[in-house]
Amino acid sequence: MSKTILTVDDSPSIRRMVSLTLREAGYNVLEAVDGQDGFAKATTSRVDAIITDQNMPNMDGISMIRALRAHPNGKGVPIVVLSTDSADNLKQQARAAGALGWMVKPFTQDKLLAVMKKVLG
Amino acid sequence: MSDEMVEIFHEELRELLESLERGLIDLQVSPDDEGLVNQVFRDLHTIKGSGAMFGFVDLAAFIHDFETAFDKVRSGQVKVTNELIKLGLAARDEIPGLVEGTDDPDGVREEILAALTAMTADAGDAGDAPPAPAAEEPLDLDFGEPLPEPEPETAGATLRFTLTDDALGLGAIPSVVLGELRDLGGTDLKADISRVPGLSDLDIDVCYVGWSMYFPDGISREDIDEVFMFAEADWSLEEDAPAEGGFDLDLGELAAENGEEQGVGFFAPEEPAEEPVAEAPKAAPAPAPAPAAPKPPAKAPAAKPDASAEPAASVRVPAARLDTLMDSVGELVTVEARLTELARQSRDAAIIATAEEVARLAARLRDATMTMRMVPMRTLVARCRRLIMGLSDDLNKPVEFEVHGEETELDKTVIEKLADPLVHILRNAIDHGMETQEQRETTGKPMIGKVELSAVHAGGEVLIRVKDDGRGMNPDVIRHKAIERGLINSDMVLTDSQIFMLIFEPGFSTAETVTELSGRGVGMDVVRRTIEGLRGNIEVASKLGEGTTVTLRLPLTLAIIDGLLIEVDDERYTLPMSAVKEIFELPPEKTLASRTGDYLDIRGHFVPFIRLRTIFECTGDAPTEQNVVVVEAGESRIGIVVDHIIGTNQTVIKQVSKLQHSARSISGATILGDGTVSLIIDVPQLLAQAGPLVDSSKEAAA
Numbered sequence: 001m002s003k004t005i006l007t008v009d010d011s012p013s014i015r016r017m018v019s020l021t022l023r024e025a026g027y028n029v030l031e032a033v034d035g036q037d038g039f040a041k042a043t044t045s046r047v048d049a050i051i052t053d054q055n056m057p058n059m060d061g062i063s064m065i066r067a068l069r070a071h072p073n074g075k076g077v078p079i080v081v082l083s084t085d086s087a088d089n090l091k092q093q094a095r096a097a098g099a100l101g102w103m104v105k106p107f108t109q110d111k112l113l114a115v116m117k118k119v120l121g
Numbered sequence: 122m123s124d125e126m127v128e129i130f131h132e133e134l135r136e137l138l139e140s141l142e143r144g145l146i147d148l149q150v151s152p153d154d155e156g157l158v159n160q161v162f163r164d165l166h167t168i169k170g171s172g173a174m175f176g177f178v179d180l181a182a183f184i185h186d187f188e189t190a191f192d193k194v195r196s197g198q199v200k201v202t203n204e205l206i207k208l209g210l211a212a213r214d215e216i217p218g219l220v221e222g223t224d225d226p227d228g229v230r231e232e233i234l235a236a237l238t239a240m241t242a243d244a245g246d247a248g249d250a251p252p253a254p255a256a257e258e259p260l261d262l263d264f265g266e267p268l269p270e271p272e273p274e275t276a277g278a279t280l281r282f283t284l285t286d287d288a289l290g291l292g293a294i295p296s297v298v299l300g301e302l303r304d305l306g307g308t309d310l311k312a313d314i315s316r317v318p319g320l321s322d323l324d325i326d327v328c329y330v331g332w333s334m335y336f337p338d339g340i341s342r343e344d345i346d347e348v349f350m351f352a353e354a355d356w357s358l359e360e361d362a363p364a365e366g367g368f369d370l371d372l373g374e375l376a377a378e379n380g381e382e383q384g385v386g387f388f389a390p391e392e393p394a395e396e397p398v399a400e401a402p403k404a405a406p407a408p409a410p411a412p413a414a415p416k417p418p419a420k421a422p423a424a425k426p427d428a429s430a431e432p433a434a435s436v437r438v439p440a441a442r443l444d445t446l447m448d449s450v451g452e453l454v455t456v457e458a459r460l461t462e463l464a465r466q467s468r469d470a471a472i473i474a475t476a477e478e479v480a481r482l483a484a485r486l487r488d489a490t491m492t493m494r495m496v497p498m499r500t501l502v503a504r505c506r507r508l509i510m511g512l513s514d515d516l517n518k519p520v521e522f523e524v525h526g527e528e529t530e531l532d533k534t535v536i537e538k539l540a541d542p543l544v545h546i547l548r549n550a551i552d553h554g555m556e557t558q559e560q561r562e563t564t565g566k567p568m569i570g571k572v573e574l575s576a577v578h579a580g581g582e583v584l585i586r587v588k589d590d591g592r593g594m595n596p597d598v599i600r601h602k603a604i605e606r607g608l609i610n611s612d613m614v615l616t617d618s619q620i621f622m623l624i625f626e627p628g629f630s631t632a633e634t635v636t637e638l639s640g641r642g643v644g645m646d647v648v649r650r651t652i653e654g655l656r657g658n659i660e661v662a663s664k665l666g667e668g669t670t671v672t673l674r675l676p677l678t679l680a681i682i683d684g685l686l687i688e689v690d691d692e693r694y695t696l697p698m699s700a701v702k703e704i705f706e707l708p709p710e711k712t713l714a715s716r717t718g719d720y721l722d723i724r725g726h727f728v729p730f731i732r733l734r735t736i737f738e739c740t741g742d743a744p745t746e747q748n749v750v751v752v753e754a755g756e757s758r759i760g761i762v763v764d765h766i767i768g769t770n771q772t773v774i775k776q777v778s779k780l781q782h783s784a785r786s787i788s789g790a791t792i793l794g795d796g797t798v799s800l801i802i803d804v805p806q807l808l809a810q811a812g813p814l815v816d817s818s819k820e821a822a823a
Contacts, residue, residue: 010163011171012437013130020126049292055166069290075326078292078351084170100291101351106173106181119351121297 035059554591730760
């Protein structure tokens with residue numbers, strides 16, 4: 001059974017790029033437009049991994065991760081933070097919130113697939 | 122990168138640019154609005170992020186500096202000033218060019234960035250901070266590149282590792298790690314279960330088992346690092362014949378280095394003691410003021426819910442699809458009308474009930490489709506604001522721009538077509554309407570002029586008003602000009618409002634000199650034509666010395682209306698339901714046509730009425746019992762005498778051809794349920810035809 005990945009990003013183009021890339025590689029993909037939406041989808045659907053942006057309206061990535069880790073359905077799901085920022089400060093925050101790893105934008109489609117392969121096997 | 126993705130990016134960029142522009146302009150009005158600052162910042166940030174993703178490296182670099190400037194605004198180091206907004210807008214205008222890859226021969230972009238940097242640099246950081254830390258942003262890194270191989274490890278090595286206690290909770294998968302290590306040549310896998318506690322102390326979220334693996338050909342630190350990228354572990358590597366001391370690897374350092382280089386990484390364990398010194402400036406928590414380090418953009422404010430600045434969650438749909446939907450709904454409505462008619466004829470209760478259900482659903486579908494097409498005026502207002510800012514600057518006529526009813530919604534097509542006329546009217550208001558500062562001073566007016574734009578719903582219409590407190594129009598001058606240009610004869614008697622309407626005649630311009638801004642010959646006649654093309658109309662009121670008000674009256678939508686079906690001389694006509702106020706029986710004493718006294722006393726108000734039979738020059742005799750439909754357009758009310766009221770229907774408007782253009786009281790046609798055609802009566806035009814009557818009605822009502 002193919003794995004389901006949730007992509008959370010307020011930018012439709014990035015969301016679409018992530019989801020097209022992953023779909024072509026055989027993953028199921030769910031999309032969410034911000035942290036709130038991401039939280040709702042991650043807690044109500046079966047999700048094997050989450051790729052999330054940080055800077056989003058309504059709820060940012062880190063807040064979403066924190067909320068997910070506090071939710072019974074959100075434990076143990078690998079979450080990778082996507083960000084234009086490579087600032088350590090942000091990474092530490094994401095780590096403390098419960099992210100598994102991070103990936104800096106821009107990235108290539110190959111890079112994305114490599115990361116997902118590492119995360120999900 | 123597929124075309125579809127690129128198309129989506131462009132679409133998104135357009136919206137972001139619009140939002141950015143609006144944000145900047147609104148920010149000028151309320152410079153202290155944190156929500157707006159955050160919105161501007163986020164728009165920039167998203168443009169940068171998506172731009173870089175789609176390969177617009179120049180764009181990303183440009184935005185980076187732009188963003189840095191606004192980060193200082195966000196952190197409160199720099200105040201929002203008009204200058205900053207202007208530069209921001211100028212920078213924003215460069216973005217489309219950057220995306221299209223146009224050259225910048227005059228170095229405008231550099232200039233704008235330099236100005237932005239200069240404006241924001243002197244504040245807050247005492248000048249000694251380096252400007253934008255561009256090096257922080259690895260924009261073109263590629264994970265796919267093979268990693269530089271360090272000195273080959275020939276000796277065998279044993280790797281021991283334990284996943285960190287929270288690794289499972291974070292989603293790390295041990296089997297993935299073991300599989301990868303095996304692929305790297307690992308053998309002799311052994312589990313270390315010494316840490317596994319008794320059942321009562323066991324936490325199922327913790328991986329207590331450690332492993333060891335032997336690599337006969339050795340393994341590089343980088344390979345290990347990559348394996349543990351998404352599965353954090355404490356590990357150590359022991360070589361068979363350690364040649365140069367131990368390999369007590371510093372995980373923190375590796376993590377940081379690796380991440381910085383590849384743009385991908387896992388998180389270093391939080392062991393501050395192990396932070397290598399070289400990394401300290403970057404990794405230091407630095408709660409103390411560290412002005413040199415620009416704050417990472419992802420600070421807390423972004424997380425603050427800010428209802429005013431956030432767009433509602435929405436789905437983007439190409440406008441063409443909406444149009445298709447609208448067309449289909451239009452057809453459905455027509456077919457539904459037919460069905461209702463057939464059901465009525467069948468006299469079969471079940472069929473009638475079903476038809477009613479279909480009618481109800483069709484109405485709901487129609488309303489839903491209409492709402493989808495509704496766009497708030499706000500999208501237009503930003504453009505207007507900006508135009509006014511620019512004009513008032515260029516002409517040195519300071520103007521205050523007030524907007525009411527930004528949230529008023531109009532059909533998307535109407536909004537799109539409204540932009541040009543509105544811009545033209547505003548331009549006229551400032552260019553022609555406003556006096557110069559000196560003139561205003563001598564006439565004792567406030568130095569700062571005022572232009573008001575308001576939009577309100579009124580029945581099935583939207584009234585858009587542009588009001589200025591400028592010099593107003595002089596009917597004598599306009600009359601003179603119109604005679605000069607041969608638009609009217611010198612002996613024509615015209616009211617002031619008729620004279621003002623002359624400015625909408627082709628070829629009319631009151632500007633004494635043709636300026637660059639307006640009066641290019643394609644003047645107000647185009648405005649009128651566009652508005653009339655939208656089935657709207659335009660009115661002007663002006664008082665010399667006090668100002669001018671232009672009112673645009675526009676239908677909410679272009680495609681479907683609720684109609685009242687009426688009959689006159691065996692022909693059926695449709696009145697837009699939005700105009701219908703009341704329906705009466707014509708009192709018997711009024712049934713005979715008379716030259717005067719065609720008034721009805723409606724609850725103490727005299728309302729004039731007209732007979733469609735007279736207007737349409739019908740020959741037959743009127744039935745003994747007639748009805749009066751009281752309609753309203755603008756501020757006027759009038760009764761329309763008809764033979765019969767048939768009922769209401771949903772009407773899909775079909776434009777009549779140009780050949781019928783002279784029939785001014787007809788605005789379109791619709792196909793009825795039985796397949797016959799019914800003409801739609803244009804109420805404002807009908808009122809205009811009954812002009813003298815309606816004018817006197819105001820006095821009668823007063």
